[in-house]
Amino acid sequence: MAQPTLARRYGEFIVSTKLAAMPPDAVRNGQMLVASTLASAALGSTLESSRVVRRLEAERGGKPLSTVWFGNWEDLPAVACARVNALMSDAAASDDSDLRNIVHSGTPACAAALAVGQEVGASGADVTEAIILGYEVAGNINTAMMGGLQRKGFHGGIVATFAAAAAAARLMRLSAESAAHALALAATSMGGLHAAAATSLAREYIAGNAAMMGVQCAQAARLGYTGEIATFEMSRGFFQTLGPGHDANAVIGELGEKWSILSELGIKLVPGGSPFHAVAEAAAMAAREGALQVEDIRQITFTLPDYPFPGPRHPTDLIGIAHSPFYFAAAGAADHDYHWAHAFPEKIRDPRIRSLFDRITRLDQEVPDKSSYKSGAIVSVETTDGRLIEKSVRQPKGAALRGIGWNEIHDKYQALIPYAGVERAAVDSSFELIRKLPDVPDIQQLIDSLRLPAR
Numbered sequence: 432m433a434q435p436t437l438a439r440r441y442g443e444f445i446v447s448t449k450l451a452a453m454p455p456d457a458v459r460n461g462q463m464l465v466a467s468t469l470a471s472a473a474l475g476s477t478l479e480s481s482r483v484v485r486r487l488e489a490e491r492g493g494k495p496l497s498t499v500w501f502g503n504w505e506d507l508p509a510v511a512c513a514r515v516n517a518l519m520s521d522a523a524a525s526d527d528s529d530l531r532n533i534v535h536s537g538t539p540a541c542a543a544a545l546a547v548g549q550e551v552g553a554s555g556a557d558v559t560e561a562i563i564l565g566y567e568v569a570g571n572i573n574t575a576m577m578g579g580l581q582r583k584g585f586h587g588g589i590v591a592t593f594a595a596a597a598a599a600a601r602l603m604r605l606s607a608e609s610a611a612h613a614l615a616l617a618a619t620s621m622g623g624l625h626a627a628a629a630t631s632l633a634r635e636y637i638a639g640n641a642a643m644m645g646v647q648c649a650q651a652a653r654l655g656y657t658g659e660i661a662t663f664e665m666s667r668g669f670f671q672t673l674g675p676g677h678d679a680n681a682v683i684g685e686l687g688e689k690w691s692i693l694s695e696l697g698i699k700l701v702p703g704g705s706p707f708h709a710v711a712e713a714a715a716m717a718a719r720e721g722a723l724q725v726e727d728i729r730q731i732t733f734t735l736p737d738y739p740f741p742g743p744r745h746p747t748d749l750i751g752i753a754h755s756p757f758y759f760a761a762a763g764a765a766d767h768d769y770h771w772a773h774a775f776p777e778k779i780r781d782p783r784i785r786s787l788f789d790r791i792t793r794l795d796q797e798v799p800d801k802s803s804y805k806s807g808a809i810v811s812v813e814t815t816d817g818r819l820i821e822k823s824v825r826q827p828k829g830a831a832l833r834g835i836g837w838n839e840i841h842d843k844y845q846a847l848i849p850y851a852g853v854e855r856a857a858v859d860s861s862f863e864l865i866r867k868l869p870d871v872p873d874i875q876q877l878i879d880s881l882r883l884p885a886r
Contacts, residue, residue, distance in 0.1 A: 438660050439660065441611060442608060444595050445601050450559060451564055453694065456693055457587055464537040465562065466535075466840050468538050469520075474851075474883060476519045476850070477850055478519075480635050481635075485499060485505070488512075492507065494508050503518075509827075512546040515639065520541075522634075524772070530697040532580060536690070539598075551603065553753060554871060554872055555872070557874070558868070560875045566691060569593040569690065574682045586637050588626040588640065588641040589621045591638070591641045595646055596614055596783055597613075612658050615658035619658065630750065693831050698735050703751050703752055706756070711856060714731060714760045715767050715768050715769060717810055717812040718767045729790065731790060733760050734792065735808055756793065758784070772806035866878055
């Protein structure tokens, strides 16, 4: 008897796995992703890229089935809302990452699940369940992509779209066969260049497309559209073309056994690229230990044990600093800390921070215990009086492996949601709903709790 295709095995996982069978920490992390995605989208809603695509979808119009977050709270088709909301969250560079290779799966999973959940009248438990399933499907596919994807020039949004497709398929109550076809269609629907995303607004555009295409593929499958069911494993198929050629059959058995949301998730507790958060933290630790001022620093050297890609040395905007380990090192050392303010022009232009850029060196070297690092960093600071202070951080703050506290998510939510004009009372009430999301009878309650003035 022939083995089921990978798409069918993913489809079966999507329809058969229940919230009650998921580890409690996985459920909690799924709820935290909702808070993180909304918070990042609130900040992202202030950016020009978000305004452009929001206007584009508002002018296109359509059935008012779901809601675009913040601003005018436009009611539009679910696929449009998923696109705009995901784009806003990604635009602020403050959402989440798979710490192995910076695939942002939580944003499209949450944007799709909340949009489709509104359309179908889903409960908070339904939405939480769908988000986790989406994250796990994308995480499992991503495991088979290690060594490919970005190394071949492709952006992680090509994998993140599966999080949206799987979440949408679950909430639409698709059969296992239809869910499999939703994923097969998603596998051939996304594009995205890693290099372009590192230097332009293409970054968040890809994220919006990932959520949009995931929902659209599930909608097409719901109406009976089919794709190539063996698209993942076939010759010149998804894994062979975009990945390193791994046998995905070797990892799909981990579904429901190894939870990516517990081992690979990183929720950003500071802005910018997750691979560099540890650089800022380690630099700040060294500067605090030495009680260093900028003029005391002769040289900073950093090593990223598990991240091979370079970044700009002299970034001048949010896109640049988000991809610049030099900025993270300089900001952490200059300010003895790194936080949300470092995403804004005042800090990006700060002459104290910028004066350090040419005193920073990236050292690419083999680290003996490399496997213990996940988006970690080693930073050495040489002082003008001859001291050498070295600090290492194995996982950044917000890494599931390091432990994520509700207090940390609350601080992020309180810091970022007000940028969208949400009143403090609504910030507090909506966060409390997220804390008890599996018990919320209708996801519309969460959306309504954020809208002010009330409609």
